[in-house]
Amino acid sequence: GAVVSQHPSWVICKSGTSVKIECRSLDFQATTMFWYRQFPKQSLMLMATSNEGSKATYEQGVEKDKFLINHASLTLSTLTVTSAHPEDSSFYICSVPSTNEKLFFGSGTQLSVL
Amino acid sequence: QKEVEQDPGPLSVPEGAIVSLNCTYSNSAFQYFMWYRQYSRKGPELLMYTYSSGNKEDGRFTAQVDKSSKYISLFIRDSQPSDSATYLCAMTQETSGSRLTFGEGTQLTVNP
Numbered sequence: 732g733a734v735v736s737q738h739p740s741w742v743i744c745k746s747g748t749s750v751k752i753e754c755r756s757l758d759f760q761a762t763t764m765f766w767y768r769q770f771p772k773q774s775l776m777l778m779a780t781s782n783e784g785s786k787a788t789y790e791q792g793v794e795k796d797k798f799l800i801n802h803a804s805l806t807l808s809t810l811t812v813t814s815a816h817p818e819d820s821s822f823y824i825c826s827v828p829s830t831n832e833k834l835f836f837g838s839g840t841q842l843s844v845l
Numbered sequence: 846q847k848e849v850e851q852d853p854g855p856l857s858v859p860e861g862a863i864v865s866l867n868c869t870y871s872n873s874a875f876q877y878f879m880w881y882r883q884y885s886r887k888g889p890e891l892l893m894y895t896y897s898s899g900n901k902e903d904g905r906f907t908a909q910v911d912k913s914s915k916y917i918s919l920f921i922r923d924s925q926p927s928d929s930a931t932y933l934c935a936m937t938q939e940t941s942g943s944r945l946t947f948g949e950g951t952q953l954t955v956n957p
Contacts, residue, residue, distance in 0.1 A: 737888070765944070772853070774933060774947040775889070824888050834879075834945060836888035 734758050735827050737837025744815055745845055752810045752840045754825030760805035761827045765834070766798075769822040778823075781808040815844045848872050851934055851948025860957050864921040868934035868948045871915065875936040875946075878910050880919045883931045883950065892932075893919060924955045 736755040744750050754764055762783045767775040779800055780788040787800035797819075799811040812819055824839040851868045858864055866880075877896055881889035893908035895901045895917075901908045907920040917936075921928055931952045935945040 735888075774851075774949045775945075776947075777944060780944070822886065826888075833891060833894055835891065836881075839886065839888045841886055 734829070734835040735825065735837040737825050737840060739840055740838060741841040741843070743843045743845065746816055747814055749811055749813045750815055750842060752812075752823055752825075752842075754808045754810070754827070754837050756806045756827045759827075759830055761808075762805060763828060764802065764808040765826045765828075766800065766808075766810050767824045767826065767836075769824060769839075771822075775824065778810075781810075783808075812842065815842070817844045820844045846871060848946050849934065849936065849948045852951055853949045855952040855954060857954045857956060858924055860924060860926060860955055862924050862955070864919075864924050864928070864953060864955075866919040866921075866932050866934075866951050866953070868917050868936075869915055870917075870936060870946075872936075872938065872946075873912075873915065874938040877937050877939075878908070878917050879935040879945070880906075880908055881933040881935060881947075882928075883933060885931075889933055926955050926957050929954045 764781040766778045768778050769775045778793045781800045781802040783802040789795045802808045820843050822839050825837045826834050828834050849870045880893040882892050883889045895908050895910050898910045898912045905922045909918040931950040933950040934948040937945050
């Protein structure tokens, strides 16, 4: 069964609105989760590391004020895309490291900003 | 130059063929090497996970790592139409297995 639950699987929103994506670790507690973004026919690019109980760590070039990350518990991390614009349209995927050092991914969220 | 290079394909093979997928990398600190399979608009699914150089086999899949050449491979034997997907190599130098660096992915189609 699924190790990581991510939803929604797709969302369409108007430009200027905010969208929240949830990522849940189902099988184990995770002090760290990762958020990736994937544009069509491109690979996954790490956006940020979500840390339970502390601030997220953002990769270079990722706007922390635009992509708000909250790691509310050991099983839940959320990514909020604030004031979304068409260029934010992408496939967003979360991942959770397991206890045996392997990384498992959620099913992804396709965001389309009109 | 990208840290991880992977031929994006597309690669098309007949059912039953042996498929060879490859990645090269430049960072000699990478220690953990993975292959993921990704169906369209789905999250990547971990196929193979190896540490350092050597071979690992799991069913129809064999992963090879040659750290001296900075080259990794995934072989798929007796390929099936259900193997049609994008295959991503990934690697990391961190012991936690996190913060992966991905290749571009190779799009594979297995024709019945």
